[in-house]
Amino acid sequence: MAAPVVSLRGVEKRFDTGVTALAPIDLEIGRGEFVSLLGPSGCGKTTLLRIIAGLSEPSEGERHLTLACADRGPAARGRIGFVFQDPTLMPWSTVLGNVLLPLRLSGRVGPAERERAAAELRAVGLAGFERAYPRQLSGGMRMRVALARALVTDPDLLLLDEPFAALDEITRMALNDDLLRLWEGRRATVVFVTHSVFESVYLSTRIAVMTARPGRIAADLAVELPQPRERSLRTASGYAAICAAVSAHLSRAMSAAEPR
Amino acid sequence: MRRRGRFWRVAAPLAVGAALLVLWQAIVHLENVPPYILPGPVAIARALWTDGPSLLVSLLVTLRITLAALAAAAILGGAIALLFSLSRVLALSLFPYAVILQVTPIVAIAPLIIIWVQQPFLALLVCAWIVAFFPIVSNTTLGLNSADRNLLALFRLYGATPAQTLRYLKLPTALPYFLAGLRISGGLALIGAVVAEFVAGTGGAETGLAFRILEAGYRLAIPRLFAALFLLSMTGIVIYLVIDFLSRLILRHWHESAVEEEEE
Numbered sequence: 450m451a452a453p454v455v456s457l458r459g460v461e462k463r464f465d466t467g468v469t470a471l472a473p474i475d476l477e478i479g480r481g482e483f484v485s486l487l488g489p490s491g492c493g494k495t496t497l498l499r500i501i502a503g504l505s506e507p508s509e510g511e512r513h514l515t516l517a518c519a520d521r522g523p524a525a526r527g528r529i530g531f532v533f534q535d536p537t538l539m540p541w542s543t544v545l546g547n548v549l550l551p552l553r554l555s556g557r558v559g560p561a562e563r564e565r566a567a568a569e570l571r572a573v574g575l576a577g578f579e580r581a582y583p584r585q586l587s588g589g590m591r592m593r594v595a596l597a598r599a600l601v602t603d604p605d606l607l608l609l610d611e612p613f614a615a616l617d618e619i620t621r622m623a624l625n626d627d628l629l630r631l632w633e634g635r636r637a638t639v640v641f642v643t644h645s646v647f648e649s650v651y652l653s654t655r656i657a658v659m660t661a662r663p664g665r666i667a668a669d670l671a672v673e674l675p676q677p678r679e680r681s682l683r684t685a686s687g688y689a690a691i692c693a694a695v696s697a698h699l700s701r702a703m704s705a706a707e708p709r
Numbered sequence: 710m711r712r713r714g715r716f717w718r719v720a721a722p723l724a725v726g727a728a729l730l731v732l733w734q735a736i737v738h739l740e741n742v743p744p745y746i747l748p749g750p751v752a753i754a755r756a757l758w759t760d761g762p763s764l765l766v767s768l769l770v771t772l773r774i775t776l777a778a779l780a781a782a783a784i785l786g787g788a789i790a791l792l793f794s795l796s797r798v799l800a801l802s803l804f805p806y807a808v809i810l811q812v813t814p815i816v817a818i819a820p821l822i823i824i825w826v827q828q829p830f831l832a833l834l835v836c837a838w839i840v841a842f843f844p845i846v847s848n849t850t851l852g853l854n855s856a857d858r859n860l861l862a863l864f865r866l867y868g869a870t871p872a873q874t875l876r877y878l879k880l881p882t883a884l885p886y887f888l889a890g891l892r893i894s895g896g897l898a899l900i901g902a903v904v905a906e907f908v909a910g911t912g913g914a915e916t917g918l919a920f921r922i923l924e925a926g927y928r929l930a931i932p933r934l935f936a937a938l939f940l941l942s943m944t945g946i947v948i949y950l951v952i953d954f955l956s957r958l959i960l961r962h963w964h965e966s967a968v969e970e971e972e973e
Contacts, residue, residue, distance in 0.1 A: 504862050531866055537859040540963040541881045553877065554867040582962050602867075 452515040453477040454638045459510035462496050469663040470496045483639045485649035485656045493664030494642040498610050516605045527551050527602030532609045536591035538583040545579040548597045569597040589620035607639045633677050650692050660702040667702035748932040756932035771917040778837030779898040786845030794853035811843035819908040833905045840901030845890035852886025853879050885964050888956035895948040
């Protein structure tokens with residue numbers, strides 16, 4: 450079997466304030482998986498995601514990534530895509546300029562790069578908005594720009610930190626479908642942080658349920674639903690049953706944790 | 710609705726100004742106040758008309774010092790801020806001295822500077838610069854350190870070099886801060902130039918507007934003094950408006966301060 454894309458062994462995180470954010474965590478994520486990290490607010494999901502990205506160092510334990518290129522150095526540039534809770538766009542730059550950023554940081558920007566960024570914008574449904582500025586877009590459209598920016602380098606590993614949490618339900622469902630379509634077209638490995646049971650079941654092939662702080666992985670569940678996911682799934686009985694099961698795991702994980 | 714708002718924004722202050730001028734002239738006229746105590750607006754306008762050309766020549770002298778000081782404040786102030794943002798040690802050790810320079814009354818040290826710096830134009834320039842540079846340094850330093858944390862993380866994730874982070878993230882973030890500093894410094898450069906001229910006296914063959922004010926005071930040519938003051942305030946207002954216009958032009962696409970209200 451091929452080496453897992455993400456391999457965490459005994460990863461712990463303590464902050465200087467003495468707060469333990471993550472209890473020892475072991476997690477392996479294989480190529481092409483769509484894994485949701487599901488848990489209550491403040492359980493360390495974001496911290497875990499930042500450790501996977503290499504934006505934060507674990508206090509204990511090891512993190513290892515196996516990407517198409519080496520996971521350090523310039524060759525690794527753009528092998529990881531990251532989407533934050535907020536769109537985190539540069540307000541002074543056009544939509545196209547924002548999507549071009551990862552390419553610009555790893556070399557010169559020519560017509561080929563511009564075309565690639567424009568193609569990515571078309572893929573997220575923003576054709577024609579290249580020259581708009583972020584402030585002229587709605588929240589959902591800004592998030593699409595952030596998604597296009599994360600995808601423009603064609604990353605092996607896409608990390609998303611509750612990207613749709615601040616959006617309204619309708620926009621959120623549309624973006625969920627778009628994200629699935631984009632993922633199915635590329636088969637990148639995805640780690641998706643969320644606190645929504647329905648979202649995690651709808652999107653993922655696997656769900657890691659986390660406890661409240663200090664975060665541990667309480668349950669590691671495979672989602673046995675047909676691929677590719679269809680919209681009709683949202684009303685299917687199998688979907689509801691899995692949601693109920695995951696909810697049960699989640700409430701067990703929360704009651705097992707120390708009282709807050 | 711919007712057009713009417715714009716009309717009143719211009720008309721209301723103008724109406725107040727006109728009313729005050731009429732009141733001023735009426736008091737001077739009815740109370741028979743002698744012009745060397747308080748000249749009326751009409752006398753001042755007359756002085757502006759007769760002495761205008763020679764006052765304008767003096768204004769150009771002052772304006773040259775002001776603009777040179779402002780340019781030096783923008784360039785050196787920006788450079789100092791950049792150094793401060795690159796090195797925390799440098800910022801910690803030098804910032805207090807920038808503050809000391811800022812709080813020292815320029816009137817007190819201007820005579821020294823005029824003795825030390827032989828060239829009169831340069832001496833006045835240094836005085837005006839000392840008054841004007843601080844807002845740019847402090848604002849730009851703040852701006853350079855205000856980059857969005859998540860964007861910084863993103864730059865790290867993509868392996869950006871420090872130069873790339875500066876160029877694509879920190880400098881654009883700092884631009885509105887720099888421009889806000891420039892707006893304050895514009896007025897301060899003029900004040901600095903005038904104060905320095907007051908202390909330096911003639912300072913050479915050319916005389917600036919500040920010296921003309923002093924001279925008019927000595928000769929009790931009070932209407933001319935007021936006319937020179939009027940020119941000075943107008944210059945300050947024009948400098949402010951030009952910088953304000955430029956900063957709106959530069960930031961019009963993205964910064965909240967410069968974006969036009971949405972048409973409903």
